[in-house]
Amino acid sequence: MSTYSGENLVNNDKMQIEKITLGPYETNAYVIVCQETKQSVLMDAPAEAETLLEKLKGTTPQYLLLTHSHPDHTGALAKLKETLHVPLGAHPEEAKNLSITPELMLTEGTVITVGKLQLEVLHTPGHTGGSICFKMGDFLFGGDTLFPGGPGKTFSPKGFQQIIESITQKIFTLPEETMVLPGHGDSTVVKKAQEEYLVFSSKKQREDLYGDVLWLS
Ligand SMILES: [Zn+2]
Ligand SMILES: [Zn+2]
Numbered sequence: 001m002s003t004y005s006g007e008n009l010v011n012n013d014k015m016q017i018e019k020i021t022l023g024p025y026e027t028n029a030y031v032i033v034c035q036e037t038k039q040s041v042l043m044d045a046p047a048e049a050e051t052l053l054e055k056l057k058g059t060t061p062q063y064l065l066l067t068h069s070h071p072d073h074t075g076a077l078a079k080l081k082e083t084l085h086v087p088l089g090a091h092p093e094e095a096k097n098l099s100i101t102p103e104l105m106l107t108e109g110t111v112i113t114v115g116k117l118q119l120e121v122l123h124t125p126g127h128t129g130g131s132i133c134f135k136m137g138d139f140l141f142g143g144d145t146l147f148p149g150g151p152g153k154t155f156s157p158k159g160f161q162q163i164i165e166s167i168t169q170k171i172f173t174l175p176e177e178t179m180v181l182p183g184h185g186d187s188t189v190v191k192k193a194q195e196e197y198l199v200f201s202s203k204k205q206r207e208d209l210y211g212d213v214l215w216l217s
Helices: 049-056 077-084 157-171 190-201
Strands: 005-011 015-022 027-034 039-043 060-065 088-090 111-114 117-123 132-136 139-143 179-182
Touching: 015 049, 027 049, 027 117, 027 179, 039 049, 039 111, 049 077, 060 077, 060 111, 117 157, 157 190, 179 190
Parallel strands: 039 060, 060 088, 139 179
Antiparallel strands: 005 015, 015 027, 027 039, 111 117, 117 132, 132 139
């Protein structure tokens, strides 16, 4: 049975952004299409390759991009890679956890061109060492780095410090109206996340804090 649900987030004369939620962890994949050239990219490969391939129909896929290497984001990777024959892009630190070696190593500042659209890579370690976000105009594809109400899950106090640094130095320096499209659940906006974080950072926190942290609790 398909667990698929989808939502057309943007559909104007320049671009289409479709969110497709798949798998037991309700992971979001995003299909981004340049309307002028019909070139496309798929961001993350959670599950159900057939569903994702269906969403790419009528476009010319250019790349398969990964925000990070966790299994809930890569379950359909092998099948998609085999079918699409497009370069796989990921951060070098995630490559060791992937069954397929990325042809495209994505690091801070890498720019990916999809027709008339450009995606810029931000290296945002914390959830994993090679977690990355992709900035495209007013949108940020955030992977598991920032969610509505809190940062992504971290696995050590050091990881938590890293994710806070990534969020405050790389994401909070973007225009406040930037919409963050995360790897799970609903989107948020930089301004709202900044306001929530301010409440968190104004209170004294345990030094060994990590895990599933919410800004407001
Ligand atoms: Zn993850
Ligand atoms: Zn995830």
